[in-house]
Amino acid sequence: MTVDELQQLALKEQEAKQRYRCRINVCVATGCIMCGSERVKEAIEEAVKARGLEKEVLVQGVGCLGLCSAGPMIYVEPDGIIYHKVTPEDAPAIVQGLVSTPVERLICPPDLPFFKRQMKIVMENSGTIDPERIEDYIAVGGYQALIKALTEMSPSEVIEEVTKSGLRGRGGAGYPTGLKWSTVAKANGARKFVICNADEGDPGAYMDRTILESDPHRVLEGMAIAAYAVGAQQGFIYVRAEYPLAIKRLRTAIRQAERLNLLGNNILGTTFSFSVELRIGAGAFVCGEETALMASIEGKRGTPRPRPPYPAEYGLWGYPTLINNVETFANIPPIIRNGGEWFAKIGTERSKGTKVFALAGRVVNTGLIEVPMGITLREIVFDIGGGIPEGKRFKAVQTGGPSGGCIPEQFLDLPVDYESLTKVGSIMGSGGMIVMDETSCMVDVAKFFVEFCMSESCGKCVPCRVGTAHLYELLRRITAGEGTMRDLELLEELCDLVKSASLCGLGQTAPNPVLSTLRYFRHEYEAHILDKTCPAGVCAIRRAEEVPA
Amino acid sequence: MPAAAATLERPRVTPPSDDKRWRIVEATMRRHGYQPHALIETLHTVQETFGYIDEDAMRFVAQALRVPLSQVYGVVTFYHFFTLKPQGEHICVVCLGTACYIKGAPQILEAIERTYGIKPGETTKDGKLSLLAARCLGACGLAPVAVFDGQVVGKLTPEDALKQIRRWEEDDGR
Numbered sequence: 001m002t003v004d005e006l007q008q009l010a011l012k013e014q015e016a017k018q019r020y021r022c023r024i025n026v027c028v029a030t031g032c033i034m035c036g037s038e039r040v041k042e043a044i045e046e047a048v049k050a051r052g053l054e055k056e057v058l059v060q061g062v063g064c065l066g067l068c069s070a071g072p073m074i075y076v077e078p079d080g081i082i083y084h085k086v087t088p089e090d091a092p093a094i095v096q097g098l099v100s101t102p103v104e105r106l107i108c109p110p111d112l113p114f115f116k117r118q119m120k121i122v123m124e125n126s127g128t129i130d131p132e133r134i135e136d137y138i139a140v141g142g143y144q145a146l147i148k149a150l151t152e153m154s155p156s157e158v159i160e161e162v163t164k165s166g167l168r169g170r171g172g173a174g175y176p177t178g179l180k181w182s183t184v185a186k187a188n189g190a191r192k193f194v195i196c197n198a199d200e201g202d203p204g205a206y207m208d209r210t211i212l213e214s215d216p217h218r219v220l221e222g223m224a225i226a227a228y229a230v231g232a233q234q235g236f237i238y239v240r241a242e243y244p245l246a247i248k249r250l251r252t253a254i255r256q257a258e259r260l261n262l263l264g265n266n267i268l269g270t271t272f273s274f275s276v277e278l279r280i281g282a283g284a285f286v287c288g289e290e291t292a293l294m295a296s297i298e299g300k301r302g303t304p305r306p307r308p309p310y311p312a313e314y315g316l317w318g319y320p321t322l323i324n325n326v327e328t329f330a331n332i333p334p335i336i337r338n339g340g341e342w343f344a345k346i347g348t349e350r351s352k353g354t355k356v357f358a359l360a361g362r363v364v365n366t367g368l369i370e371v372p373m374g375i376t377l378r379e380i381v382f383d384i385g386g387g388i389p390e391g392k393r394f395k396a397v398q399t400g401g402p403s404g405g406c407i408p409e410q411f412l413d414l415p416v417d418y419e420s421l422t423k424v425g426s427i428m429g430s431g432g433m434i435v436m437d438e439t440s441c442m443v444d445v446a447k448f449f450v451e452f453c454m455s456e457s458c459g460k461c462v463p464c465r466v467g468t469a470h471l472y473e474l475l476r477r478i479t480a481g482e483g484t485m486r487d488l489e490l491l492e493e494l495c496d497l498v499k500s501a502s503l504c505g506l507g508q509t510a511p512n513p514v515l516s517t518l519r520y521f522r523h524e525y526e527a528h529i530l531d532k533t534c535p536a537g538v539c540a541i542r543r544a545e546e547v548p549a
Numbered sequence: 550m551p552a553a554a555a556t557l558e559r560p561r562v563t564p565p566s567d568d569k570r571w572r573i574v575e576a577t578m579r580r581h582g583y584q585p586h587a588l589i590e591t592l593h594t595v596q597e598t599f600g601y602i603d604e605d606a607m608r609f610v611a612q613a614l615r616v617p618l619s620q621v622y623g624v625v626t627f628y629h630f631f632t633l634k635p636q637g638e639h640i641c642v643v644c645l646g647t648a649c650y651i652k653g654a655p656q657i658l659e660a661i662e663r664t665y666g667i668k669p670g671e672t673t674k675d676g677k678l679s680l681l682a683a684r685c686l687g688a689c690g691l692a693p694v695a696v697f698d699g700q701v702v703g704k705l706t707p708e709d710a711l712k713q714i715r716r717w718e719e720d721d722g723r
Binding site: 030031033034035068069071200201202203204205206209241242243279280281282283284285296297298299300301302358359360361362366367368398401432434436440445448449452456458 | 689
């Protein structure tokens, strides 16, 4: 396929779409499928057929609409009506609503802050295109950025544009993407690789899964542009085995892109060749760490190795390798399309663009949101999230998963960017955001994360393997009412040791949940130790006389 | 990838039995040119086809890919996804991610543990039910979540979970 043929295909698809008077978009991402959206889609298709409207109404499965707690969600275009909590029985009424008035009881108010306060760049196509059809992606301008890069820009110009955008790695650490790309581009190697890290292991985070399920081609396009910029010919996507739907849609997407020569040899008639292979993880959290991930692709146990040398110089099988997160690659096509300066206008001084967060826990609206950097936590939790249910009191918001921390109420007006979150003892992380109310015990939460890191520690280095086990034991004692004030000191000392001496990110950040809860919720620890009570009523504390000497 | 080793002249390693399912495993290895780095992909296929990975399978894969048996065993035991023992007829996976934990997943797990006397990773003596705990299924918006024989159920209560398992027992009893 040539560039011209692709443009014609885009036009043809756009015309085909416009022939329909309206489109009923049913969310078929994992969240809504769990609520039965596939049956809803079938019922609507039948209802459309029953009224003989097949030529006027298009029923299509689309990616995530965001408000997962109110699934299954439906989005009707061009009216812009959003229905929520739809059942198959509602199908005839919804189809009837296309010709008369919409079904009032199912309408999700479009002026809800949940939708209004968001800003979509990565998720721009989510909810409007069918993720299983490459033609849909092409019709909305997909692969135009790749064409632009291949035909109008040199690799160094592509890197220049990404650098200008100020994009930073969305996997959590926030390393400048442009800088990483130029390091790989400069590195000497007989071959180079591009890896997409889709091993989203943080509990409470599912942004990458949703991006892959809703718009897989965007990630492939981003990878291809990256490969062109750094001079790689082969790419890998490392996905968790826990995400079967994302794997299936990626397989479909790769096959379709190969068929249209958007992946493979001499892409679009140019001299650039790039192919992508999938690698399925096997349930090891540590494989999200880049050197462990590469070991896993090589078919070995996923244990990290010391850095430097960094993967940019010595990566997969010893060749220079670029590793970026799913969301980072998903940001690339719009940056190339609209220019780095456009992207740099969004966000704060040092954190540019938008960030996708998975909002969950004790909050009214749980789901997936994309917000500009610099928005405050209060806006996210209380405006977009709708506050705490059942009139309970907000206690903390946990960001960054097991590597992050708990942010208390006094920092709710903090702007969300890489630096601010680090300053208060948490991290941006991959984007999980768990809201906790007064029913959550912060010591128990710390124990939960330490237990997680303990069992996910790969065992290679001692500080992490032994340290996390002892951290857990200390926290177990405290939550069982057997702790002493000396244990608190030990806890702090041990946190410092594990943090400074561990080999990889898993161990280095494992103490963060403990340190941040100790910093802001020390009184809860003390209540467990001194009063032998759990203020939230979560921990089963034994009475003092039962404690063995 | 490293330079392709000469894969054509190697003697064919015969599968441990004449079970036709080994052909599926061999197909995966062939697709990757019998390269050692195909180990995890091959083990995925073994587990998908047989439900678990036993010693015979490990020996076969080790020989065919020319990887030391110790490395195969190391990989199989390192990754949570691989299992050395056959699973029960029905599998219940309870998600223990942060959102599910906050919203009561421990109570669900406890209810099942108490009723059936098994801990995560174990199977009932009659081989009917396996209980597993997952790190995060990525369905946090609908927490707490569990998977019953591949079907994901959200906003679960301990009672719902037990009801679901009882339904299996009733269906099998018929």
